[in-house]
Amino acid sequence: MTNEVWHLDGELAGRYADGRVTSVLATSVEQHLLRCETCRRLMQPSVRTDRLDHIWDEIVERVEAPGTSLLERLLHWCGVDEATARLVAVTPSLRGAWLTGTTVVLLLAFLAAQTAPQAMSAFLLLAPVLPAAGVALSFGPASDPAHEIVASTPHSAVHLLAVRTAVVVSSSFVPAALASPFLPGSAWAAMAWLAPALAMTVGTLALSTRLAPHVAASGLTILWASVVVQGFVRHHDPFFAATPSVQLASVAALVVSAAVLLVQRRDLAEVLRRVS
Amino acid sequence: MLDMDESSTDGELLAAVADGSAVALEVLYRRHASWLVVRLARRCADPAVVDEVIQDTFVSVWKSAGRYTGQGDVAAWVWAIAIHRLVDAFRRRPPAAYPLDEFAPQLTTLESAEDRVLLGIEHGDLAGALGRLSPELRTVVQATVLDGLTTREAARLLGLPAGTVKTRMMRARRALRKELA
Incomplete structure (x- = not known):
């Protein structure tokens, strides 16, 4: 694969996040996201902070669970x-x-x-x-x-x-x-x-x-x-x-x-x- | 232990997680959770299941950070964990329907010239050939080739018998070979 020559713009990022892109385009986006931190960051507005906080709380609880008895x-x-x-x-x-x-x-x-x-x-x-x-x-x-x-x-x-x-x-x-x-x-x-x-x-x-x-x-x-x-x-x-x-x-x-x-x-x- | 913050690379964070740094895990989580949620949501319509899978994923990251070899992107490594946790979740609760292709019917109207250019650069002829596959064959290719699942795992993700996945994959491979030849 060549160097990154294209990136997602806000509009495409939003459409992908909402599920409003064809599956072929989504495939492209997904392959790109794996390699591009800048574009991954574009996904952040698409997930609500309180939802992420809630998931994080659960993770902390499980990670901090007591050791083996x-x-x-x-x-x-x-x-x-x-x-x-x-x-x-x-x-x-x-x-x-x-x-x-x-x-x-x-x-x-x-x-x-x-x-x-x-x-x-x-x-x-x-x-x-x-x-x-x-x-x-x-x-x-x-x-x-x-x-x-x-x-x-x-x-x-x-x-x-x-x-x-x-x-x-x-x-x-x-x-x-x-x-x-x-x-x-x-x-x-x-x-x-x-x-x-x-x-x-x-x-x-x-x-x-x-x-x-x-x-x-x-x-x-x-x-x-x-x-x-x-x-x-x-x-x-x-x-x-x-x-x-x-x-x-x-x-x-x-x-x-x-x-x-x-x-x-x-x-x-x-x-x-x-x-x- | 080094201080881990927003400026640390994913690899550094993962190494710190392997050393037991919860701070590093949180930085990694804040950096990656959003796109993982979005990507999983394309494969699972139930947000509660997606949340659970994200939890399982980062608990796995916490436990197995030491197993990251440093080869390849951390994002891809985390995604591989996430998609397998999703398959696990479907093993416990088979999905009602696979939402990946709900936009297939609008393929022609949505595929603008700009899209095609983007795709051409990303995948060359493969994207076009993929687009011309029937939706059933395409979802199988996406699950096996692009998400890197085995036939059995793909079958679980798609709610299909493993034999069906295998035959569809064979048909898809034949079609793609013809297209790309």
Whole structure:
């Protein structure tokens, strides 16, 4: 290409900015703009200053975002890519307050069960509810400060959902599993929370294809609580959740939920995109 | 770190951005945002998406300023980022329509003698040959050749299947070769 022999004048710059030039002429203008700072400056009156200021504010906010957290680095180290690690780390139900709350609640139920076996029903009630609530919370638009990032992530919502769910669920499964060997009752009874917990979590996700995630989780929580309380009140059995009928029902619910989730996963991605 | 201001060149600014200078990023932003907004607006009718893409672009510039090799214009480097962020945005939200060619019908009335002179100097016969392509073929050429996108990216930008972009590009290439021969 020869030296610049022509430049845009104000009139052509204005017409280009307004989209009032043929696409061939626009192509010329665009190729020229890449190489000519003087003509690039002619575009400045075409974009309002307050619009540019607004965009700049958003850029500053993103550029100055806090550095990587411990969890983020840990996930990255485990082979999760950087963008996903960031999105998991900002999951509301993985922030300190929620994690501490989960652990304390489980610990209290655990201690209570140590002193009085009747309190086992409290432990068996809470252990399945916490992961489901955590999962529902991870996708509530109101509770997620990162919902804009989530909505704009290049990853599919399903992919993000899977990683977030795995981390959230393990954050309450791990303490519950650690506590289980020390609980009263048989080893089988102490692990009775596992099947209902899986069913509640997957069930929350499956229902979220039709309902808001927090509504789905609340509904299942009430259902599970009524099963446990009913067992305790009517049968005076703190281990009612460990009975074969409840366990089988949980496994059945888990299978159905998983099937629904598998079929409806695109719907779920759509729902999540809409709420976030 | 050197003080960065209006008199610094783009290359100096980018080097300072690579060193973590937010001031340099702002000077670069003020210098380039306007024409980027205008150019993106020709490819995306939704101003909200354009604003978002501009944000993504400068966040990318912030993160990857160190990867600029010093080869070629900074403006072209920034544009390459911007057009790819636009393709990303369309991947998340497919565009309703591609506005690039809305002026094609008025081609003859708008192409003044002056325009033709400008074009002749810029592109020689290519501009004329491009102008004689059908709008469908021309948008494909613009997206692939001039915006430097791959077939797949162009398909996303234009809201077309990749196969269609490929066949149109083949037809366009044949037509241009005949014209320019």
